[in-house]
Amino acid sequence: MxxxxxxxxxxxxxxxxxxxxxxxxxxxxxxxxxxxxxxxxxxxxxxxxxxxxxxxxxxxxxxxxxxxxxxxxxxxxxxxxVQPFAGTVAALEALLEHGVALAVATSNTADNVNAVLGPELVARFAALECGSALFGKSHRLRHILRQTGTDAADAIYIGDELRDAEAAQRIGVAFGAVAWGYTHFDALLLTNPAMAFAVPADLSMLYEPASEARPASRSAAEPVALLRRRDTN
Missing domain, CATH: 1.10.150 (DNA polymerase; domain 1)
Known part of the structure; x- marks a missing residue:
């Protein structure tokens, strides 16, 4: 993948x-x-x-x-x-440097996203979907895919809540679970995410070859292994 x-x-x-x-x-x-x-x-x-x-x-x-x-x-x-989680800005910058396009889907405001992440970084994002959504988070994700011209199979939605997993699954986008967010990591792992990230530095798994990517915890290893097996089938 x-x-x-x-x-x-x-x-x-x-x-x-x-x-x-x-x-x-x-x-x-x-x-x-x-x-x-x-x-x-x-x-x-x-x-x-x-x-x-x-x-x-x-x-x-x-x-x-x-x-x-x-x-x-x-x-x-x-x-x-409000501050970014430690290591997230560096991880986002590394993704951009390795050719991974970035987007944000949130019910928060664009002003708040810019205030926390910085306008210079946000200006490099391919899409920013903010504010209340009448049709829910999956509608935001579809709009981002259309706006960026990206196939669902080439995208991943990364979040910290069960509703994030549900929104991704609803439109056929891979879900990546983070361990540092609101929902307990074990609960997120029950959704069978395509990838799991124990710390922000683990986002490098999005661009590192499978042989080099390293899950940072035992609980993160199984979803990552599942994704790699899909790649080889």
Whole structure:
């Protein structure tokens, strides 16, 4: 499998928004009348799908757009506190240097993506799909494929949530799971990702020959091995 285009989720994959999100959640809960969370809730919720989290929070689907809109405003006010995960910028630059095109698909804003990653790096991306999507994340991915003229077989979508895996699978794009994001890595591995990355430096597996690519953990090895076996069949 030759990767020509790597599409990234933003929050929890490239940008470490955990602190701002955690500190904003209960403020949003009070305003929008859903259940507040405690530190004890976190381990269980990090293994849940988006639909399961909404049920756990007793947050009706019709309220979600307003909650997300308010959260994006809160995040924008604190965007100076948000940093890329250590090593992600260097990994993205290395991908570009090795001829892998980059894109971002996120419900966050383009302003926030530029503020965190830097406008110079973002200007080198082949596509940037931001903001609320009426038809969901899979629609964003399709639009990026059309915009860049890339076949689904030549692309990978890299994210940290179960819904990222679902969106990729829905349109036939390979999914790459990251270990440093919101959802527990073990839960992501149950989705049978094509590739798994324990640390940002492992993104080099997208351009290194299979004989040189090295998974950084035992848990990451099996999905990578599966991808290599597909290449040889």
């Amino acid at each position: 030759t990767i020509k285009l790597a599409i990234f989720d933003f929050d929890g994959t490239l940008a470490n928004t955990f602190t701002v999100f955690g500190e904003s959640l209960n403020t949003l809960a009070v305003k929008h009348r859903f259940r507040q969370v405690t530190p004890e809730d976190e381990p269980q919720m990090r293994s849940m799908s988006a639909a399961e989290i909404l049920r756990e929070l007793r947050l009706p689907l019709w309220r979600v757009p307003a909650v997300l809109s308010d959260y994006r405003k809160m995040l924008h006010r604190r965007i100076g506190e």
